[in-house]
Amino acid sequence: MGNGELINTKLSILLIHSMAPTxxxxxxxxxxxxxxxxxxxxxxxxxxxxxxxxxxxxxxxxKNGLTFHRYIAYEGMRDYQGGLNAVGIQNLLPATSKTxxxxxxRNRIEHSKIELPDGTTAIWLGSRKASKIVVFFHGGGxxxxxxxxxxxxxxxxxxxSQKDVAxxxxxxxxxxxxxxxxxxQLQQATSLIExxxxxxxxxxxxxxxxxxxAGAHLLLSLILHLSHPNPLVSxxxxxxxxxxxxxxxxxxxxxxxxxxxxxDKHKDILKPGALAYWARNFLGDIATDAWxxxxxxxxxxxxxxxxxxxxxxxxxxxxxxxxxxxxCEKIKNTMSEDExxxxxxxxxxxxNMAELALSTDETPVGCVFVLNGSIIGRGMNATNRTYNGTRxxxxxxxxxILSSTTLGEGGEEKKKYGPEIxxxxxxxxxxxxxxxxxxxxxxxxxxxxxxxxxxEGEEGEEGEEGDYEVSGxxxxxxxxxxxxxxxxxxxxxxxxxxxxxxxxxxxxVEPMVESKVSAGKRYISPSLDPKPSSDDTPESTTSTKxxxxxx
Numbered sequence: 092m093g094n095g096e097l098i099n100t101k102l103s104i105l106l107i108h109s110m111a112p113t114x115x116x117x118x119x120x121x122x123x124x125x126x127x128x129x130x131x132x133x134x135x136x137x138x139x140x141x142x143x144x145x146x147x148x149x150x151x152x153x154k155n156g157l158t159f160h161r162y163i164a165y166e167g168m169r170d171y172q173g174g175l176n177a178v179g180i181q182n183l184l185p186a187t188s189k190t191x192x193x194x195x196x197r198n199r200i201e202h203s204k205i206e207l208p209d210g211t212t213a214i215w216l217g218s219r220k221a222s223k224i225v226v227f228f229h230g231g232g233x234x235x236x237x238x239x240x241x242x243x244x245x246x247x248x249x250x251x252s253q254k255d256v257a258x259x260x261x262x263x264x265x266x267x268x269x270x271x272x273x274x275x276q277l278q279q280a281t282s283l284i285e286x287x288x289x290x291x292x293x294x295x296x297x298x299x300x301x302x303x304x305a306g307a308h309l310l311l312s313l314i315l316h317l318s319h320p321n322p323l324v325s326x327x328x329x330x331x332x333x334x335x336x337x338x339x340x341x342x343x344x345x346x347x348x349x350x351x352x353x354x355d356k357h358k359d360i361l362k363p364g365a366l367a368y369w370a371r372n373f374l375g376d377i378a379t380d381a382w383x384x385x386x387x388x389x390x391x392x393x394x395x396x397x398x399x400x401x402x403x404x405x406x407x408x409x410x411x412x413x414x415x416x417x418x419c420e421k422i423k424n425t426m427s428e429d430e431x432x433x434x435x436x437x438x439x440x441x442x443n444m445a446e447l448a449l450s451t452d453e454t455p456v457g458c459v460f461v462l463n464g465s466i467i468g469r470g471m472n473a474t475n476r477t478y479n480g481t482r483x484x485x486x487x488x489x490x491x492i493l494s495s496t497t498l499g500e501g502g503e504e505k506k507k508y509g510p511e512i513x514x515x516x517x518x519x520x521x522x523x524x525x526x527x528x529x530x531x532x533x534x535x536x537x538x539x540x541x542x543x544x545x546x547e548g549e550e551g552e553e554g555e556e557g558d559y560e561v562s563g564x565x566x567x568x569x570x571x572x573x574x575x576x577x578x579x580x581x582x583x584x585x586x587x588x589x590x591x592x593x594x595x596x597x598x599x600v601e602p603m604v605e606s607k608v609s610a611g612k613r614y615i616s617p618s619l620d621p622k623p624s625s626d627d628t629p630e631s632t633t634s635t636k637x638x639x640x641x642x
Contacts, residue, residue: 117188117212117236117262118181119270130179137174141167172365177234177267177372187229187237187262188214194242198251205259207286211279216242217257224297225258226283230304230339232369233266233276244339245301259287263309272375273383274323280313281327288329295331295397305369307341311385314396321382329397338403343414344384345370361410386418394425434520437461438565442522444471444484445573451476452580455573456484460492460516467508468492489513517559522570524563531561 122130144152145163157165171180185193188204191214195202205213227245229237237260243251245258263279264271287293302310312321314336320326374383381388401422405415437459444457448471460468470488474480497507519538521531530537538561 117186118178118265119267120178120181122178122182127182130175130182133174133179134171134183137170141170169362169365172362177265177369180235181265181267184236184238187260188212190237190239191216191242191260194239194251200251205283205286207282209278209282211282211286212262213283213286214260214262215257216246216260217251218254219257221255221257222297223256223299224287224293225256225299225301226287227258227260228263228280228300228302228306228309229260230302230306231265232342232365233263233305233373234369236262236265241303244303259283261309266369266372266375268372273373273377274312274321276309277312277316277321277382278324280309281316281324284313284317284329285327295329295333296399298333300333300336300398301339302337302341303339305342307338308343308385310336310338311341311343312382314398315382315385315388315392317397318395319381319388319392321380324382332397332399335400335402336398338401340405340409340411341403341415341418342366343411343418344386345374345379363410366410386414386421390421390425393422433464434562434565437466438520438522440466440469442566442569442573444469445570448472448484449573449577455577458484458488460488462512462515467495518562519559520562520565522563522565523567531563 141163144166145159148159148162175183192202195216200217201215201219202217203215203219205211205215207213225245227241229241231237242258242260245260246256251258261280261283263276266272266276287298288295300310300314302308314333315321316324317327317329377383379387381392403415403419405412409415440459441457444459445455446457448457449455451473453472453475455472457471458469459466468488468491470484470486470491472484473482473487476482492508492512493506493510495507496504499505519531524531526534528534538559
């Protein structure tokens with residue numbers, strides 16, 4: 092809404108300004124019958140206008156490049172955001188607890204309410220004996236309750252009846268102009284986690300935190316609070332770390348607008364004006380800080396949040412895209428200086444192997460395998476020299492590991508490592524993505540989904556057997572320039588050698604411009620290199636896959 096008025100009657104405004112926030116309920120204010128009349132009138136008007144848009148679209152009107160169903164869904168979301176205030180939406184929609192109860196009955200799963208002494212309410216969906224717990228914070232701009240789709244999403248759209256997974260949904264208090272302002276929701280989230288850890292006796296490692304939009308904002312505030320307590324909220328000491336945190340289109344800041352807002356304001360279902368209105372309601376009279384605007388939190392705070400891994404997902408056309416990208420880069424780059432130094436040292440060793448390959452007219456690809464801080468295998472390309480297409484750096488590195496020996500107790504020589512050592516390689520560091528031929532975030536994702544080819548716009552499934560983590564961009568510029576050096580030199584072993592005397596070595600390397608994230612605390616996910624321009628030859632733009640692989 093433009094100016095955030097509640098109801099156009101002096102009596103209603105006086106009632107709202109004089110009310111006290113109802114801490115035990117999800118929202119603070121129940122409309123009277125006289126206030127329902129203008130609300131229903133507004134909602135009916137929005138519905139009629141949406142029906143007119145639907146007819147117009149069916150008769151050939153513009154749908155902004157969307158399918159009919161998506162166009163109407165987007166327009167409906169925007170119209171209701173702009174046409175109704177927070178109190179109106181809260182009274183129109185069923186409470187989160189009711190939505191969870193209906194979901195549980197429809198899917199025939201156990202459900203129970205968690206009522207905490209401070210008035211915090213949560214709903215446990217699934218078996219109380221489940222070994223894996225998802226704590227879910229729903230979206231809705233801090234002003235709308237959870238929808239059925241939120242709950243289905245919390246279960247991963249999988250069968251909710253599986254016995255080993257339960258979902259705990261926080262019914263946090265919804266903000267409006269006059270009630271339930273920050274940091275009340277953060278206190279409720281903290282209370283729930285304290286209950287799960289201390290009363291339910293759950294291990295943090297059994298818990299995955301999941302948040303959508305405003306819920307993802309609350310999740311970020313929570314993990315920052317656990318390691319850097321907010322002075323306005325009770326601290327919570329915990330031992331251990333959560334197994335993971337999943338952020339879906341997180342709302343990152345209550346302050347300055349994202350740079351992508353004016354570009355994508357017609358593509359996203361969110362309206363910048365609605366977002367600003369929700370932010371005002373959420374903050375009340377409190378200024379922005381590191382917990383209500385995680386984007387401005389000190390970078391080093393992200394280095395000790397109590398979460399093993401963080402995954403962030405968002406869409407290309409979201410108005411918050413740029414903010415999310417900035418935060419992801421900040422999180423990815425919070426590795427300690429000692430960790431960075433260690434990884435750079437081993438990547439330098441891999442580059443040395445690549446340099447050795449280049450000096451023997453091989454494609455400059457090199458790798459090292461590291462176990463417990465020591466190099467146990469090295470490899471470099473040797474396909475040209477051996478006339479054997481299988482003599483790639485990784486294969487030679489593996490061969491060196493499997494052929495290494497040690498002395499047994501009786502002085503006899505024996506194999507140092509067996510084939511089972513290969514299963515322990517679960518983290519790979521590399522120089523740069525190869526958009527044309529690469530197997531890691533290039534044309535294939537061999538680290539995910541068993542290496543199947545990806546469709547356009549797809550990033551691959553996660554969680555399949557054999558998946559491992561990757562970290563790209565280490566010594567990226569040197570890796571790219573080294574490969575370019577190979578492509579400007581003559582190759583006498585080629586079936587039809589090309590004359591490359593006119594080729595010029597390009598030393599400029601463009602920065603990475605894309606940062607879609609599976610952002611982990613202890614690793615950096617690969618970022619896509621800029622696409623080559625049409626006048627660039629493949630030889631001058633293809634990036635190397637120099638790697639260092641570590642346990």
